[in-house]
Amino acid sequence: MRIGELSERTGTARRLLRYYEEQGLINPSRAANGYREYDPALVDRVIQIRGLLDVGLPTRLIKQILPCLDKPRAIHFPDATPEMLATLERERDRMSTRITVLTRNRDAIDEYLAEVRTGAR
Amino acid sequence: MRIGELSERTGTARRLLRYYEEQGLINPSRAANGYREYDPALVDRVIQIRGLLDVGLPTRLIKQILPCLDKPRAIHFPDATPEMLATLERERDRMSTRITVLTRNRDAIDEYLAEVRTGAR
DNA sequence: CTTGACCTTCACATCAATGTGAGGGTTTGA
DNA sequence: TCAAACCCTCACATTGATGTGAAGGTCAAG
Structure with missing residues (x-):
């Protein structure tokens, strides 16, 4: 296309x-x-x-x-240099902390929304 | 400080x-x-x-x-205008999909790393 | 054959998050 | 009192992901 x-x-x-x-x-x-x-x-x-x-x-x-x-x-992940693997590990860890942060804040927003809704003013 | x-x-x-x-x-x-x-x-x-x-x-x-x-x-979340709440909901949803994407990719990387390690070349 | 809807490259603009440095005041301790 | 280590504002630079527009080629349909 x-x-x-x-x-x-x-x-x-x-x-x-x-x-x-x-x-x-x-x-x-x-x-x-x-x-x-x-x-x-x-x-x-x-x-x-x-x-x-x-x-x-x-x-x-x-x-x-x-x-x-x-x-x-499949067969070949040929170019997996040690530096590359290190990069990947580092990035995976960063992603994990991102997930944590993101989740925590999302939940906080969620909680806030729930409170506002029930508090209904 | x-x-x-x-x-x-x-x-x-x-x-x-x-x-x-x-x-x-x-x-x-x-x-x-x-x-x-x-x-x-x-x-x-x-x-x-x-x-x-x-x-x-x-x-x-x-x-x-x-x-x-x-x-x-506490007492007052006074400025919770409807538009603001809508923004928050929208953002919360975006965060959720981000979490999904992030998790999926992180797991894929993780899986890849595991495979490389066991495949130990 | 022309028009409109595609496609091409090139290049400058923008926006947010940063870096960096100039030029200059303040505070603290030897 | 002088130097080192702070602080200030201002302002220009950069990087990454984008927007946008100019100038022009291609192609299908009328």
């Missing part, structure tokens, strides 16, 4: 799809006329990228992390 | 403490000489702010949300 369709299917501005490509997160092939050609599988990948971005990961990290997240990562 | 101490106790650059003030997230009083004077309670507040920022909330929202998160919110 071309960029317009992918944009619609993922709710992502064309601009950003080009940006993600520039950042090495996806690399669509090109048609004879120069138009980008996207594999349908990229719909999910783009959505995942957006999720990770939304969650605060920079594209630089997402690029490293993405290959590890493919479900059938 | 003054800005230097708060900075150390929270691991936050002075610059940022001034920035948070500029954004209305905290408002220290001033000593006679113009120096900012911070209440010790602000240590926790600043840490909380950093947590929320780290988690992706913009200062604008944090400013709205913070008052609701104070534990002894």
Whole structure:
């Protein structure tokens, strides 16, 4: 599919799809006329990228992390250098603390909303 | 305490403490000489702010949300306008989906790390 | 063949969160 | 009284994720 369709299917501005490509997160092939050609599988990948971005990961990290997240990562995760593994561990830990913080604050908001509602003024 | 101490106790650059003030997230009083004077309670507040920022909330929202998160919110949450409540609900929901995404990806990384370790190459 | 809806690249703009440094006052201790 | 270590404001720089617009190629349908 071309960029317009992918944009619609993922709710992502064309601009950003080009940006993600520039950042090495996806690399669509090109048609004879120069138009980008996207594999349908990229719909999910783009959505995942957006999720990770939304969650605060920079594209630089997402690029490293993405290959590890493919479900059938199958035969070879060849480039798992020690530094890379360390990065991953560090990031996983950061994600865990983020989850904690996020959860705590979400619950606080929730509690507040509940109180306001029952206090009904 | 003054800005230097708060900075150390929270691991936050002075610059940022001034920035948070500029954004209305905290408002220290001033000593006679113009120096900012911070209440010790602000240590926790600043840490909380950093947590929320780290988690992706913009200062604008944090400013709205913070008052609701104070534990002894006590007698009056007076300015709970309907729009504000709606914002809070929306944000709470976004936080929930963030938590989901974050958890899923963290687990995927975790799983990957485990696999790499056992596969021990 | 022209029009409209696509696509391309390039480049400048914006926004939030930060970094950084200049220029200058204050406080504290040797 | 002088230096070191604070503090102040102001203001410009940067980084990452985006918005936006110009200038132009491609293609399908009328």
